[in-house]
Amino acid sequence: MAMPRFHTVAAFVVLGVSAAWVLTGEFSSIGSAAQDTTSDEPKVEQAAASTEKMLRTVAVIEPAFIQHHRIIRISGVTAPDKRTTLATRSAGILGELKVKKGDTVQAGDVVLVLDGAEKQAMVDTARALLDQRKKEADNIERLVKNGISPSTQSDVARSALASARSQLEAAQADIDRLTVVAPFGGIIDQVMVEEGSWLPSGEAAAVLLQLDPVVALGEVSEREIAHVTVGSSADVRLISGDVVSGTVRHISLEATSGTRTFPIEVAIDNPENTIPSGMTAEIMIRSEAVTAVKLPRSVVTLDAAGNLGLRILKADNTVGFVPIDLIDDSPSGLILSGVPQDAKIIVAGQDLVSEGETVNAVPADATLVTGATVKSTEQSQ
Incomplete structure (x- = not known):
């Protein structure tokens, strides 16, 4: 019997080894298995870095709190402290007219006498x-x-x-x-009769005004009436641009039915009668001082319900929202109350984040907080 050739034997050996290798399935781990075991840690680090990049960056400040008087601004008009129309009390011919327009009279002075x-x-x-x-x-x-x-x-x-x-x-x-006298001191503003004319009883003869003090009349809304008290200081800006000081002397206890506003009176010293009656005026009433912050207008935003307020940074680096009360509007910024004492206010990026969102907070640059009052020691941290 002839012996098999060497190459035939070698072929069968290679075939047997290959079949055994395929049956074990170990070929799938060659190369790739070693790489997978070593790449788990870099993938975790890469995912964490991706999450870090997803956080929005916002700029925050810690505001300095101040004591500020709420300024209530209302439109008004000046009026005399007293005004009366002097009229005859009997019929007759006007025998003597003792005054003319612009004259100053004292209480009890004779204005006219009938024959x-x-x-x-x-x-x-x-x-x-x-x-x-x-x-x-x-x-x-x-x-x-x-x-x-x-x-x-x-x-x-x-x-x-x-x-x-x-x-x-x-x-x-x-x-x-037959005699008409002045009931109080003031200025004769109008004279409507002439000497020698016949006057029936009750005929209007002259208008007497008392302009010291002069009174600024206005009406306060029902939302702001709680902040106004008798004796409150007030500044009155006249249409001429002059600003005079006065005091709230009366607040009506009954609102005007059509507007639901409360009439008020501000008394202003007017010894020289330089402020006339009927002049347009802006009344600015100062209420009791409240704790407030001064911030630029751009910081104020709205929540989902449309409420006016500020977005703040909470201790866990999430975004919160606090409603605010507008106290005053100055050329350099808004004066706001209702801000918590420990609040960190988001002054940049506040419109890009929402309540509850985690953010990356950094101290605000000075150019972002122009007009704001900031705690200087904490701003630098």
């Missing part, structure tokens, strides 16, 4: 009758005392005396009504 010669005669007659009745009453009293006349005569005499006295008082009242 009344006949009424003066009635006063003289009543006075003479009173003297006569006095003498008659005295004589009757003596006769009654001496027992010559009955006591009833004394009663008749006293009654006649009282009647004469009443007639004199009535005649004197009639003549007093």
